[in-house]
Every structure is written in structure tokens, then in C-alpha cells.
Amino acid sequence: MAFIHISNSIVGRSEAVGSLRKVLFLIITKEVTSMRFRQVSKKYGPWAVVTGASSGIGRALARELARAKLNIVLVGRGVTSLDQLAAELSKEQEIECRVVMADLAEEDSVDVLPRSTEDLDVGLLVASAGFGTSGAFLNNPLEP
Numbered sequence: 001m002a003f004i005h006i007s008n009s010i011v012g013r014s015e016a017v018g019s020l021r022k023v024l025f026l027i028i029t030k031e032v033t034s035m036r037f038r039q040v041s042k043k044y045g046p047w048a049v050v051t052g053a054s055s056g057i058g059r060a061l062a063r064e065l066a067r068a069k070l071n072i073v074l075v076g077r078g079v080t081s082l083d084q085l086a087a088e089l090s091k092e093q094e095i096e097c098r099v100v101m102a103d104l105a106e107e108d109s110v111d112v113l114p115r116s117t118e119d120l121d122v123g124l125l126v127a128s129a130g131f132g133t134s135g136a137f138l139n140n141p142l143e144p
Contacts, residue, residue, distance in 0.1 A: 040070060041068070043123075044124040045121045045124070046070065046071055046123075047124075048065045048071070049072075049075060049125045050062040050065065050074060050128065051104060051113075051126065051128055052075070052076055052127075052128035052130065053072075053128075054074075054078035055081065056128070058126065059081075059085060061126050066092075071097065071098075071120075072095065074086055074098070075100045075102055076101070076102070077102070082099045083099055085097075086098075098117075100112060100117075
């Protein structure tokens with residue numbers, strides 16, 4: 001399975017994170033849109049999981065992957081937003097979508113995603129759910 005991780009915790013300064021996210025978004029978008037649609041599903045399989053799909057980069061990447069005709073598991077906290085996106089992508093791109101409401105920062109959510117996708121052939125995980133911190137990474141506490 002391919003894994004793409006986009007997180008605020010990679011870099012301490014929010015401006016740098018914003019730039020990093022933009023660069024990663026452009027790279028992923030370019031890869032997906034420059035491939036023939038058939039090649040994308042051939043490379044990654046029929047299903048992709050996108051965390052943080054309620055808004056922002058995760059939502060935008062879900063749209064790009066749907067354009068490439070991958071079925072999408074949309075994961076996030078905003079179930080209304082996820083349901084709307086799923087309906088839109090299913091109709092416009094003629095793909096399947098599955099909505100998984102989960103706050104991945106909560107310990108109770110750890111098992112939700114594997115249980116929700118165990119029947120799918122998932123080949124790509126875009127991990128864009130995250131949280132922001134400031135300062136040097138090593139100076140941040142381990143516990144929230």
C-alpha cells in the first residue's frame with residue numbers, strides 16, 4: 001500500500017507547514033492527473049483512504065483521486081461534510097464512496113478505520129488528518 005502523510009507536526013512553524021502541504025499537494029495532484037486514469041487504479045488498486053477529508057488538503061486530494069476513478073473512503077470528524085462530498089463524488093465521477101466518521105486523535109478511533117475497510121482492496125492511504133503544534137518538535141510533550 002502506498003502511504004502519503006501530511007501533518008502539521010512535521011515542522012514547528014505554521015508557515016513552513018503550509019508551504020510543505022502546498023508542495024505535497026502539487027506533487028500528488030501532478031502525479032494523479034498526469035497518469036492516465038486506468039494507470040492510477042492499476043498502480044494503487046480500486047480503493048484509496050483519505051483521512052482529513054472533511055476539509056482542506058484532504059478534501060482536495062479526495063477530489064483528485066476521484067477524478068482518477070479511484071473509489072474513496074472518506075475519513076474525518078465532519079460527517080455532514082463527508083456525506084456531501086461522498087454524494088458529489090459518487091454522482092460526478094461515478095465512483096463508490098464510503099464515509100467513516102472518526103476523530104483519529106482519540107484512542108477509541110484506532111480500530112474504526114481497519115474495521116471499516118477490511119472488505120476493501122485498499123492500495124493508497126493519504127493521511128492528511130492532523131493537528132498543529134509550534135516550536136521544535138522534540139520540545140513538544142508526548143501527551144496532549
